[in-house]
Amino acid sequence: MNLKTLVWRELAERPSAMLTSTLTILLGVTALVAIRHVTVFSEREVGQQLQSLGANVLVLPKDATLQDYYSADLTERTLPESHVASILLENLPGVERLSPKLCVSAKVANRDVTLTGILPQSEFQAKSAWQSVSLFSNKHEGCKKAACGPKTYDAAPETLASERTIDQLKGNEAVIGADVAEFSGLKPGQSVELLGEKLQVLAVLPRTGTVDDSRVFAHLHTVQRLTNVGEVVNAIEVMGCCEDAAGGLVPKLAELLPDAKVVTISQVVSTQVGINRLMSQMSLFVLGILVIVGGASVASTVSSNVRERRREVGTLMALGATPSLVTRMFLLKAWTLGIVGAVGGSVLGLIVAMVLGSQWAGVTVQPLPDLIALSIGAALVITTLAALWPARSAAKLDPCCCFQEF
Amino acid sequence: MLHLQDITKVYRRRQEEVVAFKATSLDIGLGEYVAVVGPSGSGKTTLLSMLGGMLSPDTGKVWFGGESLYDLPINERTRRRREQIGFVFQTFNLVPYLTALENVQVPLFLHGVGKSEQRDRAVSLLEQVGLGNRIEHKPSELSTGQQQRVALARTLANNPRLILADEPTGNLDPDSREAVLSMFDNFVREGRTIVMVTHDPGAAARSSRRLCLNDGMLVTPHEIHTTKAA
Numbered sequence: 001m002n003l004k005t006l007v008w009r010e011l012a013e014r015p016s017a018m019l020t021s022t023l024t025i026l027l028g029v030t031a032l033v034a035i036r037h038v039t040v041f042s043e044r045e046v047g048q049q050l051q052s053l054g055a056n057v058l059v060l061p062k063d064a065t066l067q068d069y070y071s072a073d074l075t076e077r078t079l080p081e082s083h084v085a086s087i088l089l090e091n092l093p094g095v096e097r098l099s100p101k102l103c104v105s106a107k108v109a110n111r112d113v114t115l116t117g118i119l120p121q122s123e124f125q126a127k128s129a130w131q132s133v134s135l136f137s138n139k140h141e142g143c144k145k146a147a148c149g150p151k152t153y154d155a156a157p158e159t160l161a162s163e164r165t166i167d168q169l170k171g172n173e174a175v176i177g178a179d180v181a182e183f184s185g186l187k188p189g190q191s192v193e194l195l196g197e198k199l200q201v202l203a204v205l206p207r208t209g210t211v212d213d214s215r216v217f218a219h220l221h222t223v224q225r226l227t228n229v230g231e232v233v234n235a236i237e238v239m240g241c242c243e244d245a246a247g248g249l250v251p252k253l254a255e256l257l258p259d260a261k262v263v264t265i266s267q268v269v270s271t272q273v274g275i276n277r278l279m280s281q282m283s284l285f286v287l288g289i290l291v292i293v294g295g296a297s298v299a300s301t302v303s304s305n306v307r308e309r310r311r312e313v314g315t316l317m318a319l320g321a322t323p324s325l326v327t328r329m330f331l332l333k334a335w336t337l338g339i340v341g342a343v344g345g346s347v348l349g350l351i352v353a354m355v356l357g358s359q360w361a362g363v364t365v366q367p368l369p370d371l372i373a374l375s376i377g378a379a380l381v382i383t384t385l386a387a388l389w390p391a392r393s394a395a396k397l398d399p400c401c402c403f404q405e406f
Numbered sequence: 407m408l409h410l411q412d413i414t415k416v417y418r419r420r421q422e423e424v425v426a427f428k429a430t431s432l433d434i435g436l437g438e439y440v441a442v443v444g445p446s447g448s449g450k451t452t453l454l455s456m457l458g459g460m461l462s463p464d465t466g467k468v469w470f471g472g473e474s475l476y477d478l479p480i481n482e483r484t485r486r487r488r489e490q491i492g493f494v495f496q497t498f499n500l501v502p503y504l505t506a507l508e509n510v511q512v513p514l515f516l517h518g519v520g521k522s523e524q525r526d527r528a529v530s531l532l533e534q535v536g537l538g539n540r541i542e543h544k545p546s547e548l549s550t551g552q553q554q555r556v557a558l559a560r561t562l563a564n565n566p567r568l569i570l571a572d573e574p575t576g577n578l579d580p581d582s583r584e585a586v587l588s589m590f591d592n593f594v595r596e597g598r599t600i601v602m603v604t605h606d607p608g609a610a611a612r613s614s615r616r617l618c619l620n621d622g623m624l625v626t627p628h629e630i631h632t633t634k635a636a
Contacts, residue, residue: 317484402493
């Protein structure tokens with residue numbers, strides 16, 4: 001016989017007495033765990049989308065849409081290349097890289113591909129006009145990035161897949177996407193004929209699962225020359241040094257380039273971000289419900305248990321139970337129902353999140369041990385606080401009630 | 407063993423005061439078998455509660471084994487009760503969801519006795535009261551007489567010097583009553599002190615001394631000392 005046995009025997013004998021509180025805690029934790037899991041994985045998904053989309057800010061022709069940009073369907077709409085110089089000369093705070101692009105249709109091995117002209121980063125330094133300003137060195141206010149300024153521009157060409165810029169690319173070179181390499185059999189060092197001119201394959205990009213896999217990248221000025229479109233681009237990708245910079249850049253760029261459309265990449269996923277924010281607020285709401293309803297339910301259950309057990313408590317005190325042992329006895333009851341509710345709720349919440357996460361938010365949910373531990377901890381804190389007052393009132397019961405009949 | 411000195415206990419309800427118990431001096435010696443008799447509401451249970459360290463008097467002192475019980479901190483008073491005082495109740499006060507064995511183990515657990523020793527002593531005590539074959543039965547599966555015997559085994563668990571009994575035969579059939587009173591006789595023979603509140607004249611007659619209470623006052627002329635052979 002020990003305290004645990006004493007408590008467990010009672011709970012096992014009359015589980016229905018504690019059922020309501022356990023269910024309240026269980027449902028609260030279920031909702032909390034399910035919503036938080038889906039929210040966390042949805043936020044991660046958005047983060048990955050943002051990363052895969054690359055640039056923080058896009059400068060597009062006025063009548064182009066983001067969808068046109070991501071489907072590489074911008075051949076009809078252009079911007080003057082001079083906008084690139086305008087942005088550079090303005091030396092806007094937080095700008096780290098620029099990547100003007102021009103997309104045209106071409107054929108490789110008799111298959112349609114998107115030929116994308118891109119300006120290598122090394123050329124920004126080469127232009128004497130641009131050297132007159134200190135390039136990419138203007139930190140925005142509150143920037144948390146350690147270093148912000150000119151780079152050495154000697155990264156491997158394959159980094160184009162992840163960085164969306166290329167440091168070195170000569171006029172007679174091309175970088176091909178994974179799909180193009182696969183169907184054409186082209187390898188680095190071989191030649192590829194594009195719009196009647198032979199270019200040397202500098203690198204094959206790793207597979208990204210995006211439209212870039214079916215692109216061929218060449219020097220912007222080569223593509224302009226081969227298509228006779230003049231000094232124009234379809235889009236200018238502007239990479240800010242961090243997320244905070246992107247928001248501040250949009251109004252400045254819009255003011256600088258009134259004939260262009262300036263959008264942040266985050267707008268692409270704004271709906272999902274909004275849903276995530278809503279779910280995040282919802283999880284706080286659920287936590288509030290858990291605290292109020294769960295806490296009230298536990299307090300009520302333990303209080304009524306104390307009332308029902310008055311003579312039993314009095315008898316235990318007559319037999320030598322100290323007030324602290326009586327307090328611990330009722331707290332242990334509360335903890336037991338709290339643990340059952342919290343663990344059950346965590347498992348149920350996880351199952352709900354895993355099953356419905358893909359349907360609600362199109363995300364694959366996996367268990368987050370920290371979040372589960374936090375939910376269980378929160379439930380235990382709530383049950384402890386809720387049970388404390390009735391448990392202490394039990395310890396203050398008059399032991400003489402052992403002589404009374406109820 | 408017990409000495410009550412200038413004790414008063416007053417209950418107050420709606421500005422009305424009722425003297426529940428009043429005594430200038432009362433001594434109960436070691437090995438005495440005292441029956442407290444009197445009509446309902448005369449203060450018998452109040453006296454028992456004060457002797458058990460569970461109800462502090464408004465004035466005066468209760469001396470137990472040379473210590474003023476209510477001058478001790480609550481945990482020390484609880485310890486005295488746990489180690490030296492046993493209680494017997496009219497309605498047995500067994501914990502309904504525990505078996506007979508577990509009920510007897512409760513005071514041993516409260517005393518900090520280890521699990522295996524708890525079991526051995528509880529089994530031995532239940533065998534002493536003739537319930538060795540009922541150790542896994544819950545109170546609801548036992549007759550009232552058997553329940554009182556379990557309660558007696560529980561009372562004896564920590565080998566108390568003082569047994570305080572509140573109407574111990576009040577709910578029992580004649581055979582069970584006799585069995586319980588025989589056990590009380592044995593307890594006194596073993597040197598324990600018993601203070602028993604009772605309405606049962608037959609049970610009171612078994613005691614070595616009777617205290618009569620009326621309206622919270624000890625009625626001295628009715629205090630009867632007998633030299634009952636144990």
